[in-house]
Amino acid sequence: MITMLEAIRQALRDELAGDDKVVLLGQDIGDFGGAFKVTQGLVEEFGEQRVADTPISESAMIGAAIGAAMVGLKPVVEMQFIDFLACGYNQLVNFAGKMRYRWGQGASLVVRGPCGAGVSGSAFHSQSPESTYLCVPGIKVVYPSTAEDAYGLLRSAIQDPDPVLFLEHKFLYRRIKGEVGHQPIPLGKAALRRRGEKLSVITYGASSHTAQEVAEQFGDQVEVIDLRCLQPLDEACLFESVKRTNKVLLYHEAQKTLGMGAELSARISEQLFEYLDGPVVRVAAPDSPVPFSPNLEKAWLPGAEQLAEACRRLLAY
Amino acid sequence: MTGEQLLQAYYFLKLNRALEEQLLKFYMQNKVVGGLYRSLGQEAISVGTAMALEPQDWVAPLIRNVGAFLVRGYRPRDLFTQYMAKATSPTAGRDCNTHFGDIQRGVVAPISMLGAMIPVMVGVGWGSRLQGLDRVGLTYIGDGGTSTGDFHEGLNLASVWKAPMVLVAEHNQFAYSTPTSKQMAITDLVDRAKAYAIPAEIVDGNDLMAVYAATRRALEHARSGRGPYFLECKTMRMRGHAEHDDARYVPAELLEEWRAKDPIDRFSQRLLEEFGFSQEQLSEQDQRVAKLIEEDAEFAERSPYPEGSRSQAQEGVFAS
Numbered sequence A: 001m002i003t004m005l006e007a008i009r010q011a012l013r014d015e016l017a018g019d020d021k022v023v024l025l026g027q028d029i030g031d032f033g034g035a036f037k038v039t040q041g042l043v044e045e046f047g048e049q050r051v052a053d054t055p056i057s058e059s060a061m062i063g064a065a066i067g068a069a070m071v072g073l074k075p076v077v078e079m080q081f082i083d084f085l086a087c088g089y090n091q092l093v094n095f096a097g098k099m100r101y102r103w104g105q106g107a108s109l110v111v112r113g114p115c116g117a118g119v120s121g122s123a124f125h126s127q128s129p130e131s132t133y134l135c136v137p138g139i140k141v142v143y144p145s146t147a148e149d150a151y152g153l154l155r156s157a158i159q160d161p162d163p164v165l166f167l168e169h170k171f172l173y174r175r176i177k178g179e180v181g182h183q184p185i186p187l188g189k190a191a192l193r194r195r196g197e198k199l200s201v202i203t204y205g206a207s208s209h210t211a212q213e214v215a216e217q218f219g220d221q222v223e224v225i226d227l228r229c230l231q232p233l234d235e236a237c238l239f240e241s242v243k244r245t246n247k248v249l250l251y252h253e254a255q256k257t258l259g260m261g262a263e264l265s266a267r268i269s270e271q272l273f274e275y276l277d278g279p280v281v282r283v284a285a286p287d288s289p290v291p292f293s294p295n296l297e298k299a300w301l302p303g304a305e306q307l308a309e310a311c312r313r314l315l316a317y
Numbered sequence B: 001m002t003g004e005q006l007l008q009a010y011y012f013l014k015l016n017r018a019l020e021e022q023l024l025k026f027y028m029q030n031k032v033v034g035g036l037y038r039s040l041g042q043e044a045i046s047v048g049t050a051m052a053l054e055p056q057d058w059v060a061p062l063i064r065n066v067g068a069f070l071v072r073g074y075r076p077r078d079l080f081t082q083y084m085a086k087a088t089s090p091t092a093g094r095d096c097n098t099h100f101g102d103i104q105r106g107v108v109a110p111i112s113m114l115g116a117m118i119p120v121m122v123g124v125g126w127g128s129r130l131q132g133l134d135r136v137g138l139t140y141i142g143d144g145g146t147s148t149g150d151f152h153e154g155l156n157l158a159s160v161w162k163a164p165m166v167l168v169a170e171h172n173q174f175a176y177s178t179p180t181s182k183q184m185a186i187t188d189l190v191d192r193a194k195a196y197a198i199p200a201e202i203v204d205g206n207d208l209m210a211v212y213a214a215t216r217r218a219l220e221h222a223r224s225g226r227g228p229y230f231l232e233c234k235t236m237r238m239r240g241h242a243e244h245d246d247a248r249y250v251p252a253e254l255l256e257e258w259r260a261k262d263p264i265d266r267f268s269q270r271l272l273e274e275f276g277f278s279q280e281q282l283s284e285q286d287q288r289v290a291k292l293i294e295e296d297a298e299f300a301e302r303s304p305y306p307e308g309s310r311s312q313a314q315e316g317v318f319a320s
């Protein structure tokens, strides 16, 4: 059993070893091994050329990764915290995200880094930015919740011909462990985490663990689906589930307004209206920055109690 | 600096250091929420630059600029409660460490994204001048932070607009684990400023009087309508990036060399030897410092945490 953090490192190592086009870029990722130690030991194995420390220049890091991808490399760019991707937004969104559509040239690159709240990181070290990037056509968004998935999905992300944003919830890094295989896991496949008959909770990332805990309280009533990839989205899997249970609850840590839940809610109402036996419900964070003080942050996070209460109400509907 | 100012500078230097020593105690007792970032060995920069400001000037301190908060009238309790996530903190527990400010005091609360404060302080200076106000905006940047886009865009804009802005670069040799040599292909940060035709000087950042005098020159330049000014304060980060970082990557000799240049030791010595202050006068200040730290540490310990209702976590995003 290895931690999710070790699984990510293992995926990076296997890709570096198996494909000499793979290179890593990031701040303090070489000798220091990165702020969270994800890349520890990799520079010794693969050298400074392929595990390259960069200056504090997010826009240049992503821009250079795009250029390197165009000449055949497969760069993996680490953001020290995913919040700092805001400083490289333009290159990712306007160059990488739109190039294949505009002129047929893709960029095989991954931007990865720690996201998410729950560790008192405050407003700039806790954000869940997925919907910002989901709104942009041309960027795949992967968000694993287990060590196995982190390993397999990262390997696929690195080999994917298009830009992938790979989100790693920092709360999970050292808290969860799993048996990790040696195979990539294809992007775009959701996972059924728990079978239930009366209600589908659709979730991803750290929230997937909370959802599974909560579902246990409800015996065989609550089903949990972990999206794993937000783009491409496994619509078939979640539609099949909703058709069976006839009730759906969308649960995530990112803010409610225009979060993943908003999009799924719209799709389900548009396409599965006649299957629904209740309103499509969202449990998500409020529309405020992530607060720092632990009590406030706990109140801000859409936690187990809130989810359980919402499940109870929806089941009774 | 007048005799009174010298004594005041001594007080702030000691207060800055004692405050962080108290924070370290809290940290060891697990009372600090999150990381603890130190300015050990860099205190003269925050204190010297902030003391040189006029009351109407604005400052945007970063994480290592505790001294600037103190000079601007904040108390140790403000930093204690911020670091301890208490309800009595300036942000009422919403944000951490030095992420607070108050327009009334001319203090702009920073964000974590390095470089971001530079364009903002350009706007503070420029916007003030447009309205006929005599106000300079001053902020800081680390050696690592000079690699950001905001640094370069901000300096260029300041220069073409001749904005009254002073940028103080704290060249403390490391950006987290990255030495300056891996961060840039130049050795002096002033070379960055020269590219934007901004007058720049190198200052001994561990010499309070030199920092103060250079900042006065910089402010005078900015105030007179001649545009921005850049100071590079050479110094050394004497602890890890934060307390969790043992900074094994820093050569021991380098720390040894800089320990001998401790800004507080040097300043105290000059006060005694060159300026005729007595040991009693300094001890008096030390006692003031100790008393305030004790009082404020107690206040912070006694302070409650925010209750943590969802409405509390949610409110305050808009004016109404």
Ligand SMILES: Cc1ncc(C[n+]2csc(CCOP(=O)(O)OP(=O)(O)O)c2C)c(N)n1
Binding pocket: A027, A056, A058, A080, A084, A087, B064, B112, B113, B114, B141, B142, B143, B144, B145, B146, B148, B170, B172, B174, B175, B176, B237, B241
């Ligand atoms: C845009 C951005 N990228 C990355 C970080 C993460 N980070 C925080 S502090 C730091 C090093 C800063 O070094 P320097 O600017 O020299 O300041 P010092 O810590 O030495 O005072 C890094 C990389 C950040 N805060 N902002």
Ligand SMILES: [Mg+2]
Binding pocket: B142, B143, B144, B170, B171, B172, B173, B174, B175, B176, B237
């Ligand atoms: Mg530095």
